[in-house]
Amino acid sequence: MSPAPHEDLLRARAPQVLAALLRQHGVGQFDVCEDAVQEALLAAHRQWPEGGVPDDTFAWLLTAARRRMIDRIRSDHHRRERERDYVELRHPLADAAVVQTDDSVQLLRLCCHPELTRSAQVALTLRAVAGLSTAQIAHAYLLPEATVAQRISRAKARIRAAGAGFPPPLGPGDRLDPVLDVVYVMFTEGHTSSAGDDANDIRLSDEAIRLARLLQRELPEHVEVAGLLALMMLTDARRAARTDANGALIPLDEQDRSLWDRDAIRDATEILDDALTRGVAGPYSMQAAIAALHDEAPSTETTDWPQILVLFRMLEHATGNPIATLNRAVAEAMVHGPDAGLATVDALADSRGIPDGKRLASVRAHLLERAGRSAEAIDEYRSAARMTLSIPERDYLLARARRLEG
Amino acid sequence: MKYLILMHVDPEILESLTAEQQQAIGAGHEAFMAKTTETGEMLSTHALGAPSQSKVVRSRNGRPETVDGPFAETKEFMGGYYLVDVDSEERAIELAKEIPDASIDGLALEIRPVMFSAGADI
Numbered sequence: 001m002s003p004a005p006h007e008d009l010l011r012a013r014a015p016q017v018l019a020a021l022l023r024q025h026g027v028g029q030f031d032v033c034e035d036a037v038q039e040a041l042l043a044a045h046r047q048w049p050e051g052g053v054p055d056d057t058f059a060w061l062l063t064a065a066r067r068r069m070i071d072r073i074r075s076d077h078h079r080r081e082r083e084r085d086y087v088e089l090r091h092p093l094a095d096a097a098v099v100q101t102d103d104s105v106q107l108l109r110l111c112c113h114p115e116l117t118r119s120a121q122v123a124l125t126l127r128a129v130a131g132l133s134t135a136q137i138a139h140a141y142l143l144p145e146a147t148v149a150q151r152i153s154r155a156k157a158r159i160r161a162a163g164a165g166f167p168p169p170l171g172p173g174d175r176l177d178p179v180l181d182v183v184y185v186m187f188t189e190g191h192t193s194s195a196g197d198d199a200n201d202i203r204l205s206d207e208a209i210r211l212a213r214l215l216q217r218e219l220p221e222h223v224e225v226a227g228l229l230a231l232m233m234l235t236d237a238r239r240a241a242r243t244d245a246n247g248a249l250i251p252l253d254e255q256d257r258s259l260w261d262r263d264a265i266r267d268a269t270e271i272l273d274d275a276l277t278r279g280v281a282g283p284y285s286m287q288a289a290i291a292a293l294h295d296e297a298p299s300t301e302t303t304d305w306p307q308i309l310v311l312f313r314m315l316e317h318a319t320g321n322p323i324a325t326l327n328r329a330v331a332e333a334m335v336h337g338p339d340a341g342l343a344t345v346d347a348l349a350d351s352r353g354i355p356d357g358k359r360l361a362s363v364r365a366h367l368l369e370r371a372g373r374s375a376e377a378i379d380e381y382r383s384a385a386r387m388t389l390s391i392p393e394r395d396y397l398l399a400r401a402r403r404l405e406g
Numbered sequence: 407m408k409y410l411i412l413m414h415v416d417p418e419i420l421e422s423l424t425a426e427q428q429q430a431i432g433a434g435h436e437a438f439m440a441k442t443t444e445t446g447e448m449l450s451t452h453a454l455g456a457p458s459q460s461k462v463v464r465s466r467n468g469r470p471e472t473v474d475g476p477f478a479e480t481k482e483f484m485g486g487y488y489l490v491d492v493d494s495e496e497r498a499i500e501l502a503k504e505i506p507d508a509s510i511d512g513l514a515l516e517i518r519p520v521m522f523s524a525g526a527d528i
Contacts (some may be wrong), residue, residue, distance in 0.1 A: 117493050118493045119446075119491070119492075120446070138528075139493075142523045142528045143449070143491055143528060144449060144527055144528055147446050147447075147449060147491065148446070150443065150444070150445075150446040151445075151446030154444065154445065154446055193474070238492050389519050389520075389521050391520070391521055391522055394521075397513075
């Protein structure tokens with residue numbers, strides 16, 4: 001779907017308007033505020049295409065959302081006393097100047113509240129910050145709309161019950177990790193294939209990149225925010241080469257690199273280089289640096305594997321994540337030969353330190369193939385295929401096995 | 407992550423339950439449905455007729471043919487399922503343990519990950 005011309009503008013405004021309402025009414029009114037913003041967005045969708053886009057879109061949406069809130073509250077008999085609070089709203093733009101500073105980071109932190117489950121954090125973020133409708137979120141996750149609606153309203157109720165205040169501006173000691181993790185989960189889940197013309201077709205990977213851009217605009221000094229944005233852009237830049245016409249997966253070393261999005265790679269590399277001059281690289285920046293080395297290389301053979309190996313060692317050291325160890329094994333195989341990689345993989349398997357058996361089997365199969373141990377590789381590919389929950393991945397692994405059988 | 411929680415039941419065990427036990431199971435399922443709907447984890451559930459109501463279509467000499475009775479000759483059969491969407495396999499197992507069948511010897515729940523979904527309800 002090609003978005004309407006004002007679609008991007010509307011979605012960029014959504015979190016700003018919600019943040020302005022929350023500042024005024026408090027997080028205790030989160031659900032009422034968020035519903036009001038959704039209704040204001042719908043009103044804009046209906047009215048702007050014909051009536052034209054207003055000069056001050058922020059003010060227009062804020063006014064529309066406040067009217068909705070007043071209607072809501074007036075119709076609520078139990079809140080009569082609250083009406084007095086709204087008398088002041090006759091001059092709805094009195095404080096518009098104050099809230100033009102973008103509060104999206106604080107809003108993101110609120111949506112990624114630790115009280116919420118991961119799926120609730122993602123759903124709430126997509127709706128409140130990315131400005132998506134419940135239908136669009138449901139469509140992206142292949143879930144019934146009622147389920148997603150329930151999840152969102154429950155998440156809002158939990159935030160209210162937790163007595164969360166609107167988070168204060170991010171201090172130097174405040175950790176953004178929960179927000180970055182939610183955005184990255186959104187990205188990695190987000191390979192919903194777009195059918196093209198369905199108004200609900202949302203590419204979650206695009207949403208995640210959009211959110212990271214928002215964060216980066218507001219926190220230009222934050223190394224990991226830039227690292228996450230660059231990582232996602234560098235990964236997404238290979239999208240066109242990642243699958244063939246039938247949707248079958250193509251591994252990195254067989255991809256047609258002329259299909260990679262060079263502009264995105266250049267932009268992402270600039271963002272990353274700039275960030276790395278500002279401070280110490282964290283896990284996202286390290287992974288971005290690895291992705292950049294892949295994206296800059298003309299081929300697998302000319303890739304700077306020694307440098308990638310160093311980066312995976314750093315990542316391992318920083319996170320203790322066994323997936324980093326598994327990826328280090330691949331780099332070791334490229335630098336020191338497949339046996340070196342296999343030794344690392346086998347040690348990891350023996351230590352039972354890896355929860356993801358499918359990834360381990362898949363890496364081991366590739367390394368066995370490289371080492372010329374075809375019979376074992378075939379078994380390992382089949383074993384990985386039985387473990388995966390992704391149909392394209394299963395088909396790819398079985399195809400590798402068949403290819404070896406000749 | 408979507409998981410299908412299959413309810414494996416043994417008709418003999420179901421028939422041997424007292425009226426109170428059957429009521430307790432019914433109430434337990436009601437409570438389970440209400441709870442998982444409230445958390446936004448429940449997608450759908452269906453209970454199935456007895457295996458005596460089954461028909462099996464299978465190929466014979468390359469052509470489909472219909473026969474009466476269940477597919478497999480076993481004591482246990484699939485009595486129904488819950489389809490849930492949860493954050494982890496651990497959570498799916500946790501939920502399965504809350505289904506009343508999980509506390510009756512001879513009944514079992516099988517938790518299986520969903521690989522692909524399509525249809526009007528999603």
